[in-house]
Amino acid sequence: MFKKKDRYVVAVAGATGVVGREMLEILEERKFPVSELVLLASERSEGEKLDFSGKKWTVKRLTKDSFKGVDIALFSAGAARSLEFAPAAVESGAVVIDNSSAFRMDPKVPLVVPEVNAPAIAKHAGIIANPNCSTIGMVVVLKPLHDKAKIKRIVVTTFQSVSGTGKKAIDELAGQTVALLNFKDVEKNVYPHQIAFNVLPHIDAFLENGYTKEEMKMVHETRKIMEDDSIGVTATTVRVPVFRCHSESVNIETEKKLTANEARATLSAAPGVLVYDDPKRNIYPLAIDVSGKDETYVGRIREDESIPNGLNLWIVSDNLRKGAALNAVQIAEELIK
């Protein structure tokens, strides 16, 4: 279905957003063979100019007619816009790599982290979904351990940065911080509560079972990407006053015993993973250090003595890169291989 070429017409829907801009940077950085760039956004951003490969490209308004001649369309404009416009892009002959939650659990749509399940890409019918940022970092690290020792259960608590919410949330954290340091009242527009100097156990909407959508994404997406519905997953997702990178405290129970050293050795050989684990020298993954990095960092690898086969891990990945833009571009790279 997808025709290989020397260079491709690439559309970016949501080009002016935090992730959209990151996509352009990564396409350029990794020398993705782009013949022409189609930058799409809402009416508000129409006419803006963005740099790519030493040229200025004008942002056009996203419509159903935006995709004529487009080979690959990277969507990062929210689930509602993906639902509205992705089918039109597919109709026009493009392959859509969608960053939203719109199609992730659709059985006809592959949900892909290339290091974990690249072969699933071949089964696409026009749309390939990019997983949720908090899921991507976790599965890149857990898949090699699952292959080695079979993971039975995952208990995860996240520390997610505000850039996952977008530019307005970045401004809100900075603005609230300045206000508080000047003894002024904080303004709340993006989050229901103050995020500066606080932590919010609330990401995305609440569901009937008491979990948030973000938490249930971690359950369902992990199973789909790891291609194993027997894995038990329970998640608590928390927003923290950090600008970039998601940190995760992950506890796993495996069928076979895996020592901390065996886990470290396995992960040292795993694609996309950097073992950063020398606590006695104060070396462990930190959001501020992983910012801008492609690898998912893992450290604090310890055997959990409360069960026979348990491990604790501390995982940090750049939510805008591996958690979003980089993973989407990696999918595109697999597609054109």
Add this chain to the structure above:
Amino acid sequence: MFKKKDRYVVAVAGATGVVGREMLEILEERKFPVSELVLLASERSEGEKLDFSGKKWTVKRLTKDSFKGVDIALFSAGAARSLEFAPAAVESGAVVIDNSSAFRMDPKVPLVVPEVNAPAIAKHAGIIANPNCSTIGMVVVLKPLHDKAKIKRIVVTTFQSVSGTGKKAIDELAGQTVALLNFKDVEKNVYPHQIAFNVLPHIDAFLENGYTKEEMKMVHETRKIMEDDSIGVTATTVRVPVFRCHSESVNIETEKKLTANEARATLSAAPGVLVYDDPKRNIYPLAIDVSGKDETYVGRIREDESIPNGLNLWIVSDNLRKGAALNAVQIAEELIK
């Protein structure tokens, strides 16, 4: 051994510290029957004057001779000073309520959270230990659930505020935040890495098994306070850029099934606990709201579907009050009852 009186001579060792000052506030607030106050600190703070009950009290230097005539000595001056001076206080006839880790795991020393194990106080031989801040909030909430359904295993990840480290850490978070917002380099004196806009999976020193002392305190102290060594506990303790209150993501596995509603009902009747759990109205415990509160707040109570008998909870308590000063004063109140 401890003689009941109408009013008591109370010493506070470490009176000028963050917790020491909180102790004075709480003694006053709760009208603890103080006949005389003996404020003790290091040489550096000698001569400082602190308010208590409308009077100024002069801080004296902590020595082995500081405790003549003292009935109750509240220690919050670090483990080294407790080890050095607490035995002298006991020798002088005082009962020591020690906030440090020095004596917590000593089998002759009761480790007490009054709502959980007040009767243990009677067994003291001069010293009663106040548990670690991150443990206190957790056990206040978990004990009623343990009584109801027997907890087999706890997986906890903490979000701990900088005030747990003391005044210098509060200044470091504020100073680093200001520096970053002014595009200046951050200074690091208290923590090995930047704490502003970052999270550090590192509290207290690292041990041979890869865990921090703080993490192992949560394991050992929880078992001792709950008086059940069969409970499995594994912890990941994390410092977050929050000034006050520790938040905790707690996953428990119980022997008997406990629904979220049953847990909520049990906790609604539990002493020292406030169920704050209406997520659809954005009501869940937050560090900024629990600051200054005596109760430990619990919310986000959900059944964990990855195991038959699992629950997730989000617990927030004021680390300076219930996590330190308040709990110590509550122990003193039990002592004089």
